Amino acid sequence: MQGDMPSGATGAAVTGTGELTDAERCAFRERGYFVREAIFGEAELSRLRAAVEDIHRRISAAASAEVEVERVDGLRFQDILGSRVKWEWRESMSGDIRSMEPVHHLSDTVDALIDDARLCAPVRDLLNETGVSLFTDKLNFKRPGGAPFPWHQDAPYWAFGCRHVDRLVSVQIYLDDATEENGCLWMIPGSHTRGHIPAPTDRGDDTLARLYTDVAQLEDLQKIAVVAPAGSALFFDSYLVHGSKSNRSSQSRRALVLTYQPPELPVRDTDTVRVPRAGRVGLAGLVRRFRRLLGGAG
Ligand SMILES: O=C(O)CCC(=O)C(=O)O
DSSP, rough: OOSOSSSSSOOOOOOOOOSSHEEEEEEEEHHHHEEEEEOOOOHHHHHHHHHHHHHHHHHHHOTTTSSSOOETTEEOOOOOEEEEEEOOSSGGTTTTTTEEOGGGGGOOOOHHHTHHHHHHHHHHHHHHEEEEEEEEEEEEEEEETTTOOEEOOOOHHHHOOOOOOGOOOOEEEEESSSSSTTOOEEOOOOOOGGOSSSSSSTTTTTTGGGGGGOGGGTSSSOEEEEOTTTTTTEETTOOOOOEEEEOSHHHHHHHEEEESSTTOOOTTSSHHHHHHHHGOOOOOHHHHHHHEEEEEOO
């Protein structure tokens, strides 16, 4: 990871379960993020963990030499079961999956989470909209020994195919306690107000280095470790500079990241809008509608 990270700071934790509080609105505007601590209880966490491990198992089982491997710099990517899979870049762990995007089509539990009011209601308020839609979702795994993730902003990753990157809000749901030891996220509060920050110049011709951030340009800002218990949700701006260190613990650090946008916009790199579950008409509903049209019983 580039730049020094002081230790011991816990970030701007704000607890709550409903719509946005004034403190959260202010933290998001000024710092670019806030945390709602432990909003998911043990029973919900167990369900979510089982769901993500099932996704991981199915994707791992489908990964084979026949699926084309794309290499960018030292990183390996594969498209498996409709998900872009990024493999761990630390050489000794190259058989481990680091991230999968998207995954909601592979799990009802994850799909339902997207409509959870504890996540949507604050985002709707942040965007000043009457509703929200899904832009993308990602499952991050950092197994013991997993490598650091360089400082970056998410907006430049999305800018190629999206004209409203300033209208995207991400929510990271912590499936495990996030600690400094297991490689929690680090944030640079206030960096989101500086627009796109140029890439470091010391990484040669690496393609992906263009998407990283030269934190030397932010020396006036503090670096904060966002330590939080499992079940917490971190809401953050698409321009907020963040990164992580390696996982030095003996446990995995898993997280789901949901990125929302204003309502009725298509999911990243598709023409399809994800309709909230409550608005979906299932097969039974279609049959009922058809029978009503024919004048039969509803
Ligand atoms: O979980 C991490 O270590 C960092 C992941 C991250 O920042 C990202 O996926 O954009």
